[in-house]
Structures are given as structure tokens and as C-alpha cells.
Amino acid sequence: MSTIATSSGLEHELAAIVGDAHVAHEDREISGVAPALAVAPRSAEEVAAVLRLATARELVVAPAGGFTKQQTGGVPERVDLLLSTKRLNQIVHYDPGDLTVVLDAGVRLADAQSRMAEHQQWVPCDAPNLDVATVGGLLATASAGPLKSGFGGLREFCIGVQFVTADGKVAKGGGRVVKNVAGYDLMKLMIGSYGSLAVITQANFKVFPKPRQTRTFVCPFQSLEAALEFRNRVLQSPLAPLCLEIISPRAPEYLSNPPRVQDPEDYVPAQPVTAPSSEWQIVLRAAGSDNVLARYRRELGPEVARELEGAAEAQLWSWISHFADNVLARHQNAMVVQTHLTIQNVGAALRALERAATDHNFLPAVVGRAATGNLVLAFVPLAVDPPSAMQYASCVSAFRALLPAGSSAVVVRCPKEAKAHFDVWGSSPTDVEMMRTVKRALDPRNILNRGRFIV
């Protein structure tokens, strides 16, 4: 795409910072745009040196971790430099007694989790692909999974962050202690900023005791209304489940291991022989002693159809976390949308999905956090008469128009061709001009992820 960064002069300059072996050509594309060069610094200081060079040369930089979320966002204008955090890979500090951990941005969260598991501790984040996704990437994309219901997102337990600004300053916010109000809360700015403000190089987390025993209760309902009424009952009860998910009638097809498909584009799902189930499910995960779990059984009553434990339980939660990946593994052209809703708007959003999807030749499937309004909506294109690129855009507009005020819906995955026709980010309840103010303060030349984020 770009000719600027291919000059050998630049390669030499980068090699002088990070070493010859760590400047390479990059094959992986970002929404169809190939980065000209990839560079892998090994310290925050090297990241700073690379960014100073990028600023001087006006190179557009895309920070990259495990590459699990790179296809989210607008089509980049160009990518001159892919800045990989793979060599920032140390568990810098972990003291089980303090319940805090300091991780380099390139650490894969699963690696840190297995170290913490030795002490029956964890960072309660079950975002998908943790064996690949890095700490920096998870923060930048504000990733979460079903545990967000019980513990909140990364913003609730990231207690410190180190990053490098576009002009090459290594800076930090927060610290290593669990309570700290010294200075601005820069963690909040970095989390969910999609690499548009700075390159995250290290982060500190509050660590939690990991529950010793959990059970999962699966409760089926014949209608969405009945499922949401049950959810409200749980919310009003004294119970405090770790997870509280809603699963739509069509979603269970994707809560299983994906079939091995040679070419996902040719994959045609088996046409259902019977009418699809109309069953909605509420799935709860609870932690505690035998007595506590017995209380859950009493409170939930006859609505519980199945109780899961052990491997079967872990498997279900892994599938729920990987729902979007499973959909995309089977339908490369599926569209995935994440919502931010109030608790009581979940029903309205699900009805809006049903209508918008059906009107535009998609089949809807949903899993999501019924108690926080963070739903993962899959729009699966019909095998017969699949939607055009324009239809993706009109479907999203129709869906957003049907959402109650104050909601937001981000298209996290869709065919890259469709991105030309609409804004994947959509509207935000937060003033966008204020976001631009922050962007200008930290990346005035707009060299970080230009064109990909909301600002």
C-alpha cells in the first residue's frame, strides 16, 4: 500500500533501534491493508525510539499483540509500521500475598493466569483466545467475557499502566497498590482506546482469589419475555452469580467445536430439518461452598433444567466466550456486533436484532451478559441470496435506529468490503469532540491507527 516505509533507509534506522532480526516484512493484513514493515522492540525505551522515528517521518503505526482483534475498526488509511509487542513478554512482578501483578504488554494472559493459578488466584477476565491475546491488546480493546457480570471489565482491576505516547515519551499512570488516587486515571484512557492514543507497554492488575468450586445452572424458557423476567428475578434476589448469560434460540449451534472446514466461504450450514428451537436460555455460574450452591438450587427452583460441573462446565463457558469466533469460523462473511445497553433495554435490543436481521437476509444468533447489557450479536448471512455489501450497511443502520436512546452498537467484525459503506463504531453516549481533544493531546499528528478508531 505504502511506498514510504519500504525505503531501505528506514529499515536500517529501525534495525539500529531493535536489531536486524526484529525488522521484517509483514504478511498479515489489517482490514485488507498490508503493513509495509513490522518491528518488534524489546523495551519501552525501544518503543519510544521507534515512535520518535515514526513521528519524524510521519509513518502510520499500528500497535499489535496477538492479532486477535486487528480486524475490528475502520479500514486504515495505510499502515507503514506494525509495532509488535511480542518481545515485551515478561511477568515483571507477582506477589501472591499482595494480590497484584505487573505484566508486560506482550504477555499472553493465559500464561500469566497459569502462573497465578499455582496460588489459586486469577485476573477474572475470560475474553476469548487468551492463549494468543496479549495484555496490551486486551486492554486496548477493552476485551471481556461472561465474567464481566460478576467482576466488571478490565477497567475495574487494572491499577496501573505504562505506555509510550506517539511522540515517544514513556509515561505511566496509577501504580502497584490496589487503591490510589494520585494523578489522572490514565488507565481509563488507555482501556478501549484501540491503540489510537499510545502504545501500551506494561500494566498492573489487582488479582483475585479464584473460586475453589463453581456450578453452572442452565434454565430454558419458551420466550424471550419469560427469560428476561427470570433474569430480573435473579437480579432482585440475594444471589450474586459470577456469570449471567442469555442465549438465543439459534446460538447453541455455535456453542460447540467448529467443524473442520477447508474453505469457510464455501461452507453451507446444514439446513435445519425441523423448525429451529424457540428456546431462550439463561445460564448462571455460581461459586461457593456446598451450602452456598444448595441455596442457589433452592432460589432458582424448577427453572433449572441442567446443572454442569467440571470439564463440561468449563467447556460451555469457553464456547460462550468464543461464540463470535465460532460463528466466524463457519461463516466468514458473518457480521458480529457488540452492544452497550442498560439492563432493561436488553429485550428491546434483541427484538431490534430479530427485525433488522430478518429484513436484510441474515439469521440472528446471540449470547451475552444479560445483567450488564454487553451482548454479542451474530448476523449470519443466509446461504441462499446472501446480503450484498450495501445490505450490511443498511442492516446496521436499521438495527441502530431501533435501539433505545443511550445504547451503542459496535460492529466488531464484518466483511472488509462492507466497511466502506458505514461507520463500524456508531454513535456513543460520550461526546466525540471530547474524545478528539484527548487524541490531539496524545497523538497530535495522528500517527497511531489512523482511520481505524472513532477518533
Add this chain to the structure above:
Amino acid sequence: MDAAIIRQLRKIAGQDAVLDRPEELMLYEYDAGVDKGRPGAVVLPQNTDQVSRLMRLACENKIPVVPRGAGTGLSGGAIARQESIVLGFARMNKILEIDAANQRAVVQPGVVNLELSNATAKYGYYYAPDPSSQKACTIGGNVAENSGGPHTLALGVTVNHITGLRVVLPNGRIVELGGKALDGCGLDLTGFFVGSEGTLAVTTEITVKLTKLPESVATLLAIFNTVEDAANTVVAITQSGITPAAMEMLDGWMLRTVEAAVHAGYPLDAAAVLLIELEGIKEAVEEQAVAVEAVCLQQHGREVRRAKNEQERQLLWLGRKTAFGAIGRISSSYYTQDGVIPRTKIPATLAEIERISKAYDVIIGNVFHAGDGNLHPLIIFDGRDPVQFANSRKASKEIMQYVLSVGGSITGEHGVGMEKMNLMPLMFTEDDLDVMVRLRNSFNPDSILNPQKMLPETRTCREITGPLPKAKVEPVAGVPV
């Protein structure tokens, strides 16, 4: 302040909403901390539109503006520098909406923290962050300072409970950040603005999360013969896998002082007590209470008492929450710190404080949020005695140096404000502070809003001087801890 400005302020906010007589302004020159500063005028706006017009007026005339809630802060955040206009939120004190089904409430900044919990109790909810000043402090002030409190150990501090803000920028623009949904697309500016100490914008409306009232609460008082045993117990409980709702420590000197003032029933001969609260469903609370008691006894606790009813529970907490007020009975002056340390460092830090206390011959009482490692050493001195005064300063400096040497923070919940501004370079590098200054300047370019707070004037790292721990003549009962 200039008479023409006063006239314009009255035109915007109303005749009776502007105070400018010296005897009126005197009431606004202090907070619950050590600093003082008399404003040029106090304005009591009644709505967002007035705040916007006031900000425009101030901006055009380059007059600094300092937002203020109830004045219970401990770091000078709401104290005027120069000839400022203080924006008092006493008249913007309405709960606008309680939306129990969505677990949210929308409030004006002047709503008193405890009033919100009282108003939502009938729906089975409360507002979780509970600064010790919760009977007086306002939600607006809590948002500015990102306030904590004893019960933030399990549930988090203010920022974990705010989902939306309406703010007025220094140029008068009214802006929405977030709303009732837990989060939204784009940058989390709501989270960023919480704890910005009134240096970015003036908050005029706040959307808060409501938390379900717990079904069951157990309050335990664990009594120890040595401070070390109590400190080790904190570490042991933290490691046991139980997260109490609150875990507070009072040392022997504090206990006796508190007991003399409020008769909370604390043992007079103990070296330290832990006040531990467990919340949740009753099955879990019962099991945890048994487990916590076992840990306390294993760590050589002398006795573990459990409040038998709500009245006993309230009494135990009364002692804790009025600890600072109790000091007023015995000392004319005290100074408190708000450092935070990693929890495994509590035993060593308390031993160090004890050593410092002896070395400088000053009394240092300890009453603090042990579960978070958030210390509040209270340095007692007679402000009229220059030797004691100087020693208290030296002791204070040594404690803070120690806190930072073990990887701590200068403030856990009181904020930086005027008081700790010059300590910032001890925690943050020049580049860290440069990024913060850039951000402040982009929202508050002329520093019209709360000038000379939080970010140090000079950014070179220098010796801890900090502001002087000045004599505080009359501590007010119930001031926050």
C-alpha cells in the same frame, strides 16, 4: 472581587445566590484538611445552565473557579487559590431519578452521599462507596476526589460506581459523558474524569450504579495483644481467599482515644483491633465469619467478638468513623497521611512508624483501611511548640519516604489537591507529569478551573517538603478518615 463581576454573578445565579461579604467568605476558606484560602466570591448555582453561564463569565474575565461540595475534603481540593469564585453545590442537591430496574440513580452533585443510600434503601439498593464523612460529603465531591471508604475493599471506589457524567467545560460548553449503560463505544472519559479533582470540568449531573443491599452482614472485632499480630492477620486473611467487605485496623492508642470519646465498647488494654465486616448471602457470610475467626485466632488474636445485632454493629462502626473527631478531645493539632502500601508490607510499615514515632518523640496513632493497605497515620503534636511542630514534620516526611520505598502511593483516597501537589514528582517522572499536564491543558487551557492543584508547578524532582502540616485547631467531629 470587582463589583461589576459580582453584579453579573447575581444576574446569572440570583440575588441571594452570591456571597461576597468577608464574614460569609470566611466560612468557605477551609476544608477538613490543613490548608486555607479565602475566595473572592461564592456562587450557589441551581442548574447546569447557570453553571455554564458562570463558567463563560469566569473564562472571559480570567477569574479562577473552584468547585466545592460540602468542604469535607482533606487535601485542599475545594479551597480557593487567589481571588477565585467558589462554585458551591449546596442548592444542586436533588436526586433526579432512581431507576432501580436498571440499578442506577441520577443525581445532582450536591446530594449528600448517605442521603442517596437512604433514598434507595426502600428499593433494596444502596450507593456503595462510603467515605467516613458520608453524612456530610457530597456525590459531586466524591466524583472529583474518587473517594474511597471502609467498604470499598470488596466493592471498589467511586470510579467503579459511576457510569455517566454531565459536565461543563471551562468555556461553558455542556458535555455528556457516558450514561446509564455500563459502558459505551469510544473512550472511557467518564472514568478518566472521575478523580480529576475539578481540574478538567465542573460536574453538574452524575449517573451512579446502585448496589443490592446485602442479605446478611457479620461484623467482627478481633482483639490483639501486639500490633504485629494484627498486621500479620491482615496479610493472612487477604491470602485466605476471603475478601471482606471491610477490614479496618485501630491501634491501642487510637482505641483508647476513641473509647474515651464515644464508648464503642473497644477493649482498653489491647494493642490493636481489626474491625472486619463480611457481606453477602447468609450461607457465605456464616462460613466466612467462621473462617476469619479461625485465621485471627491462629495469628494469636486474643479474642474475636461478633456484633449480635444492628445496634452493636453501628456502635463498633461509630468508633471507627468518628476516630478523627475523637482526637480533637486530646490534642490541639494533628496531621494525617493517606499513603498506600502493598498489603504484605503492613507489618514492616507499622513497625517503621513505631520507630519513627519514638525517634521524634511524637505520638502517632494508626486507624486505617488495612485490607487495602491504605494507611492513615495520625501525627499528634502541639502546634504552639516549635520543637514538636518541627519533629512532626520530620516524622511525616520519613513515613512518606518509607511508603514510597516499598512501592506505595502518596494518596489512596484523599486526593492530591494543594496538600500533596509537591509530592507528585516522587511518584511520577517528568514525562508522566508532562502527559498529565498536556491532558489538563487541552480541557482547561488557561487553568481557569481549580488552578494550582494536583499537578506541581515545577516538575523537577525535589526533596519532600510538601506543604507544612499546619496546626489544625479544631478538628470537626466526624471528619473523614
